[in-house]
Amino acid sequence: DADVTQTPRNRITKTGKRIMLECSQTKGHDRMYWYRQDPGLGLRLIYYSFDVKDINKGEISDGYSVSRQAQAKFSLSLESAIPNQTALYFCATSRLAGNEQFFGPGTRLTVL
Amino acid sequence: GESVGLHLPTLSVQEGDNSIINCAYSNSASDYFIWYKQESGKGPQFIIDIRSNMDKRQGQRVTVLLNKTVKHLSLQIAATQPGDSAVYFCAEMGGSNYKLTFGKGTLLTVNP
Numbered sequence: 001d002a003d004v005t006q007t008p009r010n011r012i013t014k015t016g017k018r019i020m021l022e023c024s025q026t027k028g029h030d031r032m033y034w035y036r037q038d039p040g041l042g043l044r045l046i047y048y049s050f051d052v053k054d055i056n057k058g059e060i061s062d063g064y065s066v067s068r069q070a071q072a073k074f075s076l077s078l079e080s081a082i083p084n085q086t087a088l089y090f091c092a093t094s095r096l097a098g099n100e101q102f103f104g105p106g107t108r109l110t111v112l
Numbered sequence: 113g114e115s116v117g118l119h120l121p122t123l124s125v126q127e128g129d130n131s132i133i134n135c136a137y138s139n140s141a142s143d144y145f146i147w148y149k150q151e152s153g154k155g156p157q158f159i160i161d162i163r164s165n166m167d168k169r170q171g172q173r174v175t176v177l178l179n180k181t182v183k184h185l186s187l188q189i190a191a192t193q194p195g196d197s198a199v200y201f202c203a204e205m206g207g208s209n210y211k212l213t214f215g216k217g218t219l220l221t222v223n224p
Contacts, residue, residue: 004155031210042201042214043156058211090155099144099205101212103155 003027004104006091012110019078021107023091030096032074034058034066037088037106046089049074050096081111124221131189133218135202138183142204145178146212147187150199159187159200189220197222 004025013019023032031050035043045058047066055066063085065077078085088108092101125131137145143164148156160171162178162185169176175188185202199217 040216042203042216043212044214045211048211059213092155094210097210099146099161099210100158101156103157105153106155 004091004093004102006089006104006107008107009105010108012112013081014112015080015082017081017111019081019109021076021089021091021109023074023076023104025072025091025093025102025104027093027102028071029093029102030071031094032068033092033094033101034064034074034076035090035092035103036060037090043090046076078109078111081109083111085109086111121216122219122221124223125192127192127194127222127224129192131187131192131196131220131222133187133189133200133202133220135185135187135215136183137185137202137204137215139204139206139213140180140183142206142213144205145176145185146203146205147174147176148201148203148214149196150201150217152198156201192220192222194222194224196220 007022033048034046037043044060048056049068052068067075088106090106091104094101144161146161147159150156160176162169162176173190177186199219201214201217203212203214
């Protein structure tokens with residue numbers, strides 16, 4: 001499903017580097033989310049945004065920042081990457097009042 | 113604290129059999145409970161949800177049961193097919209912020 005796209009799909013970086021993960025959607029949804037998935041664990045919410053002017057911290061926001069550049073774009077930044085941020089990152093979108101979240105294909109990030 | 117967890121990390125079934133995936137939750141205030149399917153290399157995909165005031169809901173080949181007395185949620189898949197092989201996550205949603213809290217997932221393997 002190409003409605004929610006993420007770039008890059010894979011990234012290897014070094015400790016201390018600044019990294020930006022990008023998410024774009026063509027679904028016209030107001031709400032966007034960033035999740036992190038670690039092996040053996042479920043997804044954990046990093047940040048979420050209900051519209052362009054709204055940004056909220058999730059469960060594990062430390063070490064991350066986000067920018068909602070437009071309704072269709074929500075980027076996640078790691079200002080100074082560390083090895084324990086190695087994980088699979090997912091962007092998701094949802095309607096203004098809906099339970100279903102639509103997930104992108106994920107970005108696999110490795111911090112050496 | 114609030115948590116959503118799973119009884120079994122793995123489940124192996126024969127093609128054509130029915131599958132039952134279980135989930136325990138602890139937050140009685142959740143408004144909705146949701147099942148997601150995640151195939152290898154893909155983002156989670158919504159399967160079905162159930163509102164907290166219901167005890168059963170049926171979809172195509174799937175049924176979700178909610179037992180609020182024991183805080184238990186299950187997903188039943190009828191006539192399991194190889195394409196059903198995936199990790200299944202339960203998640204809960206509560207409050208006005210539509211945040212999802214995911215469980216750790218169950219790996220379902222369908223043997224031909």
